[in-house]
Amino acid sequence: MVNHLEEPPVITIDGPSGSGKGTIARQVAERLGFLLLDSGALYRAVALASLNTRTSSDDAFAVAQIALTAPIDFDSNPDTGESCVLLGGQDVTLALRREEVGEQASKIATHVGVRDALLARQRRWRQPPGLVADGRDMGTVVFPEAELKVFLTASAEIRAKRRYKQLIEKGMSAKIESLLADIRKRDDRDYNRPVAPLKAAEDAVSVDSSLLSIDQVVTKVLDLAENRL
Numbered sequence: 001m002v003n004h005l006e007e008p009p010v011i012t013i014d015g016p017s018g019s020g021k022g023t024i025a026r027q028v029a030e031r032l033g034f035l036l037l038d039s040g041a042l043y044r045a046v047a048l049a050s051l052n053t054r055t056s057s058d059d060a061f062a063v064a065q066i067a068l069t070a071p072i073d074f075d076s077n078p079d080t081g082e083s084c085v086l087l088g089g090q091d092v093t094l095a096l097r098r099e100e101v102g103e104q105a106s107k108i109a110t111h112v113g114v115r116d117a118l119l120a121r122q123r124r125w126r127q128p129p130g131l132v133a134d135g136r137d138m139g140t141v142v143f144p145e146a147e148l149k150v151f152l153t154a155s156a157e158i159r160a161k162r163r164y165k166q167l168i169e170k171g172m173s174a175k176i177e178s179l180l181a182d183i184r185k186r187d188d189r190d191y192n193r194p195v196a197p198l199k200a201a202e203d204a205v206s207v208d209s210s211l212l213s214i215d216q217v218v219t220k221v222l223d224l225a226e227n228r229l
C-alpha cells in the first residue's frame with residue numbers, strides 16, 4: 001500500500017474486550033521494534049481519574065475535561081522494564097485492569113467529547129520507526145490510513161475464560177460467570193454506541209483467534225505486515 005504522507009507506518013489491531021489484541025499488539029511491536037499504543041489504557045486512565053474524583057460517567061462535559069487535562073503518562077517500570085501507566089505521576093497499571101475501571105471506561109468512551117479529547121493524544125504516537133496501535137477504532141477513526149488493519153475477534157465464552165486466567169495469574173479474584181456477563185454488556189455498548197462504534201474497517205483483515213494460539217496470531221499478523229510495509 002502507498003504511504004501518501006510518508007509518515008511512519010501504522011498497524012492497527014482492533015477488536016472486542018478480551019480478544020487478545022493487547023498481547024498480540026505488544027508482541028508484534030516488539031518483533032518489529034515499533035512503538036506500542038494501548039489506547040484502552042488511555043480510556044481506562046480517564047475512567048480511573050473520573051472514579052477518583054467521583055465524576056459521574058453520565059456527566060459528558062466533566063469527563064471530557066478530565067480526558068483533556070488528566071496527567072496521563074506512559075513509562076517503563078525501572079524494576080521490571082515492563083511498560084506502565086502513570087496518572088499524576090503514580091503507577092496505576094494494576095488499578096487500570098480492575099473490572100469497575102473497564103466498565104467505567106466503556107461508559108465514558110460513549111461521549112464524543114472524550115473521544116475527541118483523546119484523538120490528538122493518540123495520533124502523537126505515530127513516530128519512527130512505526131506504530132502498532134490497539135483498541136476499538138484505531139483502523140476506522142484514529143489511523144484510517146494505516147498500512148495494515150487487523151480486526152481480531154474471539155467468542156465471548158473464550159474471552160471470559162482468558163480474562164479469568166489473566167486476573168487469577170495477577171493474584172486478583174474473579175468469577176467466570178460475572179466476567180462473561182460483563183463482556184456481553186461491554187460488547188453491546190462498544191458495538192452499538194453511536195460514536196466510533198467497534199467495527200471492522202472496510203479494508204481490515206479479520207482474524208478469529210478463538211482456536212489459535214498467541215504465537216499463531218502473531219505469526220499471521222507479522223506475515224501480513226511483511227507484505228504491506
Ligand code: DC
Binds near residue numbers: 041190
Ligand atoms: O481494550 P480495553 O478493554 O482496555 O478498553 C476499555 C474500554 O475503553 C472499552 O470497553 C471501550 C473503550 N475504548 C474505546 O472506546 N476505544 C478505544 N480505542 C479503546 C478503548
